[in-house]
Amino acid sequence: MSAAARDTRLAWLLCAPAVAAMLLVTAYPIAYAVWLSLFRYDLRFPEQRAFVGLANYASVLGSEVWWQAVVNTLIVTVASVSLELVLGFAFALLMHRALFGRRVLRTALLVPYGIVTVVAALAWRLAFDPTTGFVNRLLELDGDWLAERGTAFAVIVFAEVWKTTPFMALLLLAGFTLVPPELSSAARVDGATRVQTFFRVTLPLMRPAVVVALLFRTLDAFRVFDTVFVLTGGAQDTASVSIVAYRALITRLNLGLGSAVAVIVFACVVGIAALVGALFGVPYAAAGARRR
């Protein structure tokens, strides 16, 4: 056996426990959901359980509720992830460049991420309430934010951005540390402006970190549930795909239909990951291959 083959074998052995754990806690539930999605199975009518093939999928994909939810989810995903990327860069730069109080600054910026999403969403719901909240008083407005579709989306996106920008900033900060300081110095010596240095040197070098941050956040944002559930409960046409799955599974106890929704959401998430991979390259994999 060659040395390379032995290395590969060792690598697989070392990975085996993790792979086994993943199979147990993720592959089994996914397979079970796929299996359930092929049945008419409503917990309220257990005796009517029957194999229906792909009928549940046809029912979901033929439903106006589903496509509305997809549009709603994309609105939240695109709006929140792009805002988070811009703000995340600003925060990451701030944390990276801070000369003093760096530790306090990093801790302070991370606080929103440490708060449970439901608690944060509840706090924002009270803050935006027209009678008890402080937002209207601060802005001298008197409308009900959560009663109109546009403003309700604004509050949802705001709450999401507030909560997860620190996560984005943390991943981007890791990216900044990938850039050797001497490269920026060299660029400056060659006469590049700060802006040119950022876009021509720093950004390309931290690309893997940016892709990872974008990927993680997009996948998370696509599955948004808690924020929407607490703020509007899906009213004013703000239901996300996860809210639709929850209604089918938990409220209506329709395991077949609900599992079909869950499987389609899973397929969407895989699709997004593949799309990001195709557009920006699979992060870190290229670097690993080059090293070998």
Next chain:
Amino acid sequence: MSRIASIALSICGALPLAGCGPERPAGAPVLRWYVFNEPSGAFAAAASACSAAAKGAYTVSLVPLPADADQQREQLVRRLAAGDRDVDLVGMDVIWTAEFAAAGWILPFGDAEAARVEGRLAPTLESASWDGRLWAAPFTTNAQLLWYRADRVPEPPATWDDMLRQAMALGRDGTVEAQGARYEGLTVLFVSLLRSSGGRLLDDSNREVSLAPAPTERALEVLARFATSGAAPANFSNAREDDSRLAFEAGHASFMLNYTFVWPSAQRNAPEVARHMAWARWPRVSADLPSRVTLGGINVGVGAHGRHPALAFDAAVCLASADNQRMAARMGALPPTIESLYDDPAVRAQLPFADALRDTLRDAVQRPQTPLYSDVSLAIDGALHPPRAIDPPVTAARLRAAVGRALRSEGLL
């Protein structure tokens, strides 16, 4: 045995919070009653009264559920569908009877037990019945009344048309508080309007859509006209019962359609408003038909997977007894289901609107009694929300299609 008991006692002595209250005699089965967390403590009082009356045969311990009816149901059905043996007694919202019974999650009352559930207002018994059998003991009931400010409104309006006219004439203070958020409250408002205009949601079999065009469009027309008029509150499309109560207590409204909990609340929180607060029956839609509002309330059912069903039936009858209903009325202002209690001085002192309420309850209607009720309700809310966008003929067609799909368990809601 005595040694085990003494060890158990010493553990209880060491851990006073470990659930070893002195009210539980050793060995007596504990019946767990899942019911919403009633704030006045009336349900807890009923549980201890029945534990005492059982003389050691059983004790009833309360398991509180959230205040929100949708969340109560979600937590309960998860346990019931999984066959949780811990659920001995269920405090059931009236709209769950058909669903729980059809799924086999609760047990029907036999003739002997049903005979012990007597003197109830007919609609409350109907709310606990399905498929020709009784599935729960009616405990408390409720229905909406029209609450108004006697200092601004000399004569309560008899019809919706009158009410909207009076409200508009009052100007800024003329608001009519009602529930238009996308939840069960909107279903209640619509079904009450529909039944008051002579229509029905489902046919007699409760399996097919009824929704005759004339009354349906009439009900939708009233709802749309109200929602787009100056009489509707600014937050109508987001308002639930408690939002209505708070707005009325703040004094900016002259009318409110709401349940009776607003009366004790106003006495406590807004005595200035309460002084001028008067009541009448829900307004009519057509001058020649009485208003018919939907029934609310809690019935006590027996879980199908519990360990002590025979004891649980006994406890259900006891919990819903006249004494406990009187106590619930006195402590929590919860209206009784036993008709004669509306003449009881203690009850009338707490519920001065007893006569209007009893008249309303005699005419009260059921929300559709189908095992698919929660789907039907979601379909109604989805088709009617936001109420200001209702266009009667178009919305009626959409509503009919949505309710039909819900009854066939088709598609997403």
